[in-house]
Amino acid sequence: MKDKLQQFIDAVDDRTxxxxxxxxxxxxxxxxxxxxxxxxGSVALFMILVQFFTGIMLAFNYAATPGDAYDSLRYxxxxxxxxxxxxxxxxxxxxxxxxxxxxxxxQVFIWGAYKKPREATWIVGVILxxxxxxxxxxxxxxxxxxxxxxxxxxxxxxxxTVPLAGPYVSRLxxxxxxxxxxxxxxxxxMHVLLLPPxxxxxxxxxxxxxxxxxxxxxxxxxxxxxxxxxxxxxxxxTVAIFISFAILFTLAIMARVPLERMADPSDTTYxxxxxxxxxxxxxxxxxxxxPLEIVGTVVLPTLAILALLAAPFxxxxxxxxxxxxxxxxxxxxxxxxxxxxxxxxxxxxxxPQSAAAMIDFSGPxxxxxxxxxxxxxxxxxxxxxxxxxxxVIPGGEAKAGPNxxxxxxxxxxxxxxxxxxxxxxxxxxxxMSPVDLNTSQLNDLAAAMAALTPDNGDLISTTPPFAAxxxxxxxxxxxxxxxxxxxxxxxxxxxxxxxATRRTEAWTIEHFVxxxxxxxxxxxxxxxxxxxxxxxxxxxxxxxxxKTTGL
Amino acid sequence: MPDxxxxxxxxxxxxxxxxxxxxxxxxxxVCNALMGLALAVPTLAYLxxxxxxxxxxxxxxxxxxxxxxxxxxxxxxxxxxxIDGWRAVTEKRTAWVVKTADNNVVAYGPQCTHLGCAYHWxxxxxxFVCPCHxxxxxxxxxxxxxxxxxxxxRYVTKIENNRLQVGPLKISEEAKG
Numbered sequence: 001m002k003d004k005l006q007q008f009i010d011a012v013d014d015r016t017x018x019x020x021x022x023x024x025x026x027x028x029x030x031x032x033x034x035x036x037x038x039x040x041g042s043v044a045l046f047m048i049l050v051q052f053f054t055g056i057m058l059a060f061n062y063a064a065t066p067g068d069a070y071d072s073l074r075y076x077x078x079x080x081x082x083x084x085x086x087x088x089x090x091x092x093x094x095x096x097x098x099x100x101x102x103x104x105x106x107q108v109f110i111w112g113a114y115k116k117p118r119e120a121t122w123i124v125g126v127i128l129x130x131x132x133x134x135x136x137x138x139x140x141x142x143x144x145x146x147x148x149x150x151x152x153x154x155x156x157x158x159x160x161t162v163p164l165a166g167p168y169v170s171r172l173x174x175x176x177x178x179x180x181x182x183x184x185x186x187x188x189x190m191h192v193l194l195l196p197p198x199x200x201x202x203x204x205x206x207x208x209x210x211x212x213x214x215x216x217x218x219x220x221x222x223x224x225x226x227x228x229x230x231x232x233x234x235x236x237x238t239v240a241i242f243i244s245f246a247i248l249f250t251l252a253i254m255a256r257v258p259l260e261r262m263a264d265p266s267d268t269t270y271x272x273x274x275x276x277x278x279x280x281x282x283x284x285x286x287x288x289x290x291p292l293e294i295v296g297t298v299v300l301p302t303l304a305i306l307a308l309l310a311a312p313f314x315x316x317x318x319x320x321x322x323x324x325x326x327x328x329x330x331x332x333x334x335x336x337x338x339x340x341x342x343x344x345x346x347x348x349x350x351x352p353q354s355a356a357a358m359i360d361f362s363g364p365x366x367x368x369x370x371x372x373x374x375x376x377x378x379x380x381x382x383x384x385x386x387x388x389x390x391x392v393i394p395g396g397e398a399k400a401g402p403n404x405x406x407x408x409x410x411x412x413x414x415x416x417x418x419x420x421x422x423x424x425x426x427x428x429x430x431x432m433s434p435v436d437l438n439t440s441q442l443n444d445l446a447a448a449m450a451a452l453t454p455d456n457g458d459l460i461s462t463t464p465p466f467a468a469x470x471x472x473x474x475x476x477x478x479x480x481x482x483x484x485x486x487x488x489x490x491x492x493x494x495x496x497x498x499x500a501t502r503r504t505e506a507w508t509i510e511h512f513v514x515x516x517x518x519x520x521x522x523x524x525x526x527x528x529x530x531x532x533x534x535x536x537x538x539x540x541x542x543x544x545x546x547k548t549t550g551l
Numbered sequence: 552m553p554d555x556x557x558x559x560x561x562x563x564x565x566x567x568x569x570x571x572x573x574x575x576x577x578x579x580x581v582c583n584a585l586m587g588l589a590l591a592v593p594t595l596a597y598l599x600x601x602x603x604x605x606x607x608x609x610x611x612x613x614x615x616x617x618x619x620x621x622x623x624x625x626x627x628x629x630x631x632x633x634i635d636g637w638r639a640v641t642e643k644r645t646a647w648v649v650k651t652a653d654n655n656v657v658a659y660g661p662q663c664t665h666l667g668c669a670y671h672w673x674x675x676x677x678x679f680v681c682p683c684h685x686x687x688x689x690x691x692x693x694x695x696x697x698x699x700x701x702x703x704x705r706y707v708t709k710i711e712n713n714r715l716q717v718g719p720l721k722i723s724e725e726a727k728g
Contacts, residue, residue: 053590057597061636068637075637081600082593235575242582249589 026230031217033224034233037111038215039240040104045203046241047097050248051135052196054090062142064188066181070144070262077259077362084362088252094136096248098277101129109311109332112320113216119312121209124202126308131199136275138191141184146357149263150272152179152187158285158297178265219321259362266501270357273350280342283349354505355466355535356542366456367463368545370448371488372480375471375540377448378463380441389432393457400431405457408450416446444475470540473533482524485544493524498546508538602636610709610716613658617713619650622690624672624679626661629717646706646717647672647679649690659692660704660720679703692723701725 013019061080063072076083105125108114114122141152156175160166167176174182227233264270274282281301288296307314315328322329359365367375381387389401407416418425420442423432435442452459474480482493489495499508507518512534515524529537613629624647632641646658659679663670668683678695679688686697693702707718 050590057594060598063637071637075602079602079637080597081602082597085593086597231572231575231579235578238579238582242586245586245589 026228026234028211028214028229029226030215030229030233031221031224032227033218033221034215034227036236036240037107038233039237040100040107041210042237043240043244044097044100044104045207047093047100047244047248048199048203050245051090051093051097054086054093055192057086058090059192064142064185066144066184066263069142069184070259073143074259074361078364084256085252088255088257089248091257092248092251092255094139095276096244096251097132098136100244101132105129106332110322110329111216111218112325114312115315115318115320116312118209118213118216121206121213122312123309124206124209126305128199128202128206129308130305131195131202133277135191135195135199136277138187138195140275141179141187142191143259144184144263145260145361146263146267146270147260147273149179149265150267150270151274152183154272154274156183161294161297163294163298216320256360256362258358258360260357261359261361264501269354269500269504271351271353276343279346280339283342283346286349354542355464355539356500356505359464359543364456364458364462366459367467368543369486370451370459370463370471372471372474372485373444373447373488374451375448375463375468376441376475377444377446377451378460379468379472380437380445381448381460382465382468384435384437384445387460392452392460394454404449405452405454408452413443413446413450416449417442420445440475444472466536466539467543469533470536470538473529473537474540477527493522496541497544499544500542501546505538505542508541509534512537610707610718613646613648613715613717615713616648616650616656616710616715619648619656621650621652622677623674624649624659624690626672627658627715631717644717647703648715656708656710656715657692658706658708658715658717660706662704663699664694664701664703664723665697665699 009019058076061072061076061083063069073087076087108122108125137155140155141148152175156170156173156179159169159173159175162169170176172186174180174186261267273279281296284300285293285296288294315325317325319325367378370378386404389399391397391399391403392405394403394405411419415426417439419427420435420437422434423430435445437445448460474485479485479496480489482490484491484495485497503511511518511524512527512529515522515526611629611631613627619625626645627648628643628645630641631644632639634640645661647661649657649659651657661669663681663683663686665681665684665686668681670679670681670686670688672678673680677690679690679692681687681697681699684698686699687695688699688703689695691702692705694700702723704720704723706720709716709718
């Protein structure tokens with residue numbers, strides 16, 4: 001058997017040279033000092049392969065045009081089996097590559113491995129770092145949610161401030177006017193067609209150069225006998241890859257990547273924020289205003305890139321020992337502290353996004369289509385702790401009371417109202433106690449129960465508390481008398497669907513407090529709420545869909 | 552991985568090296584296998600498990616059937632909405648509607664069960680004829696001759712106030728024998 005296999009391998013080798021090529025690759029001689037600190041390059045290579053793979057998988061269920069892009073991503077997240085995992089791997093993989101690439105560079109720097117004759121390897125590495133950032137920048141837009149859209153608005157406007165080249169950058173990115181279909185196509189094209197082959201070529205060149213010069217030895221190591229790459233170093237690389245992959249996989253499963261509202265160019269309240277690894281730039285920008293802005297947007301980043309590229313030529317000393325290179329190491333440490341400080345300041349300095357803007361569309365959002373009375377009923381369902389005895393999940397655990405998913409089909413509103421007030425009158429022997437609510441509140445509760453079906457068992461659990469609380473306030477103050485929401489209500493005041501596209505939250509709050517000031521002559525009366533109630537009500541109104549669909 | 556001859560490390564005794572080497576190899580194989588599985592299983596599920604559908608298709612009105620006569624199929628068209636991936640599309644569908652002798656109404660899907668060509672009713676021979684590969688079906692939908700493997704597919708239907716309500720298309724069972 002063994003001989004047969006060997007014969008086969010030899011035959012293949014005679015014809016292709018592949019087995020002996022692999023052999024040659026694995027038997028590379030590396031310095032005796034090689035070990036755990038050199039695993040990052042292999043880990044980065046592995047991670048980029050995972051990105052290629054998950055990217056292709058996502059593309060199988062993705063439509064690369066705005067609007068459809070959002071809908072198809074939502075489809076991946078909510079309907080495709082393992083779709084959430086694929087997106088999670090791709091999203092967190094992008095972040096992890098940044099971390100690993102930076103660790104890789106730090107290792108190379110601290111060990112002095114970028115010095116002569118390895119300058120070219122270093123420069124190709126710096127270009128690969130920039131490509132990694134370009135992947136992040138172009139991929140950011142592809143979700144086409146508010147976060148993607150507004151983040152890209154800022155990015156492209158920064159590009160436009162480049163002296164002389166600015167207008168051409170804008171035209172290249174098709175971002176001269178608004179971010180639109182052409183911008184999207186350019187970003188998508190770069191992300192999936194331009195960057196992958198370039199990065200593959202450069203990774204190939206990078207690995208070739210590493211092989212050409214050999215893994216950098218440490219001082220005093222040159223004279224020791226060399227060891228082989230396989231299996232000891234491959235073992236260390238594999239363990240590091242495995243740990244990284246385990247972290248990535250855990251993140252993809254545990255850390256939900258939200259999908260925000262579909263990109264809305266009319267949203268004036270959205271606070272754009274870049275990915276965490278660009279936050280330091282975002283913060284740097286804040287320090288330069290007016291004519292100096294270009295220092296933050298162009299001059300400093302360009303200087304930083306040039307400094308990185310030129311590092312092997314500036315730092316020409318042959319010393320590689322850490323202790324003899326105090327200045328170089330000090331500069332890197334300073335850079336790391338500066339980066340950390342700026343990032344922390346950016347995190348602390350960004351005001352929280354509004355509750356309405358934070359809604360996660362990667363989960364069920366059927367609650368948005370509910371009428372105010374139904375949503376208010378969910379508030380009372382939770383307030384009265386109905387879930388202690390009843391289930392609203394198909395096939396949930398047995399509880400004292402029956403599952404309520406079919407209530408709306410079995411009983412009408414009058415039955416439910418009577419049942420709430422006197423449970424034993426409709427259901428003799430029931431252990432339920434009367435529900436202590438007034439008639440209009442009970443009406444809302446009945447409406448919520450009627451809206452439950454076996455198909456929407458997660459309706460109650462996926463309704464955000466602020467929306468149910470806001471709807472209860474909406475009902476309590478009889479807003480429906482004058483306003484229309486999801487097809488229900490009066491016509492004296494304006495319909496409130498799509499309020500988010502017309503007004504800001506601040507305007508709306510002021511309008512409650514002082515209607516005459518905001519809309520002179522309005523018949524609306526003054527409403528004073530405490531801060532939480534005001535926020536719940538306004539957040540609820542700002543999540544109302546622009547168009548109502550029949551679910 | 553190519554078969555490797557052990558290469559004893561020059562600095563350490565060979566007998567100590569062998570267990571270390573096989574430990575390294577074992578870890579390499581196990582880690583790679585685990586990662587391969589962790590990617591392969593979700594990928595297969597991602598590609599092969601049908602997407603959870605959001606909505607069950609409801610009945611749609613296909614038109615008045617009071618004028619139908621027994622033994623004369625009529626092609627009726629209606630608008631049916633369907634979930635297409637991330638889109639909800641409404642499209643024109645057709646059905647061959649037949650009134651049977653026992654006053655029932657049957658609606659056949661408009662495609663031949665062989666390779667999906669559109670067939671038509673040939674009144675002189677009282678047969679459904681597929682022009683592509685000459686499959687012939689009786690008015691009951693059964694295969695008379697030709698390559699068609701199974702009878703015509705039927706829509707789930709119901710009748711309300713003399714109007715035909717059409718539901719989803721049900722794939723017919725393979726004819727026995």
